[in-house]
Amino acid sequence: MAGSVLRGAERQLSQLSGSGVPILLRQMFEPKSCTYSYLLGDRESREAILIDPVLETAPRDAQLVKELGLRLLYAVNTHCHADHITGSGLLRSLLPGCQSVISRLSGAQADLHIEDGDSIHFGRFALETRASPGHTPGCVTFVLNDHSMAFTGDALLIRGCGRTDFQQGCAKTLYHSVHEKIFTLPGDCLIYPAHDYRDFAVPANMRCGIQTPPS
Ligand SMILES: N[C@@H](CCC(=O)N[C@@H](CSS)C(=O)NCC(=O)O)C(=O)O
Numbered sequence: 001m002a003g004s005v006l007r008g009a010e011r012q013l014s015q016l017s018g019s020g021v022p023i024l025l026r027q028m029f030e031p032k033s034c035t036y037s038y039l040l041g042d043r044e045s046r047e048a049i050l051i052d053p054v055l056e057t058a059p060r061d062a063q064l065v066k067e068l069g070l071r072l073l074y075a076v077n078t079h080c081h082a083d084h085i086t087g088s089g090l091l092r093s094l095l096p097g098c099q100s101v102i103s104r105l106s107g108a109q110a111d112l113h114i115e116d117g118d119s120i121h122f123g124r125f126a127l128e129t130r131a132s133p134g135h136t137p138g139c140v141t142f143v144l145n146d147h148s149m150a151f152t153g154d155a156l157l158i159r160g161c162g163r164t165d166f167q168q169g170c171a172k173t174l175y176h177s178v179h180e181k182i183f184t185l186p187g188d189c190l191i192y193p194a195h196d197y198r199d200f201a202v203p204a205n206m207r208c209g210i211q212t213p214p215s
């Protein structure tokens with residue numbers, strides 16, 4: 001049943017935003033590209049946004065939006081992805097009223113183009129757009145209006161950052177973005193990256209690889 005699939009693929013995170021207003025937050029994972037997508041909703045108005053959806057999991061995401069009784073206003077991209085096709089195009093077909101969003105600097109097609117300083121509103125909440133170029137020139141970080149959460153795309157990953165060797169990447173630019181746009185957030189701001197690359201090889205090889213008992 002779809003419900004059990006959804007429960008396996010999503011994670012319910014913090015219930016309260018920093019301002020004490022209850023926000024709905026679901027973290028969803030797409031295993032092929034190791035991508036996290038984030039569904040954020042206002043429990044009162046039921047307005048919602050989805051950050052970094054993936055094409056293959058767009059039907060799953062649309063179903064979750066319906067099950068939770070949400071109205072998806074925006075399918076938002078932190079940047080023009082190189083490792084997967086965005087689900088925003090399919091989501092706007094599956095969920096009428098949903099608009100696709102990406103930065104103007106990305107050069108990509110979308111219903112809405114955003115720039116540094118723009119806010120995306122859903123119910124009582126808003127996401128502030130912070131330009132955080134370096135991985136790509138059009139990368140942005142989305143910060144919840146009370147600064148309790150930040151969605152960093154590939155600018156800041158888990159103990160690392162996005163690569164800078166293609167898509168007009170620049171290590172120096174990314175260094176400045178991370179230090180000036182992300183590290184300046186409050187110390188208790190929760191960081192939600194776009195990927196979780198789990199390294200299986202090094203931990204296994206530290207234990208002498210895969211050991212099978214002698215036959
Ligand atoms: N290293 C990745 C390979 C996929 C990849 O290149 N991912 C990008 C983000 S999607 S454009 C990236 O910046 N990765 C960080 C890196 O250090 O490579 C993998 O392990 O699968």
Ligand SMILES: [Fe+2]
Nearest residue numbers: 081082154162
């Ligand atoms: Fe990327």
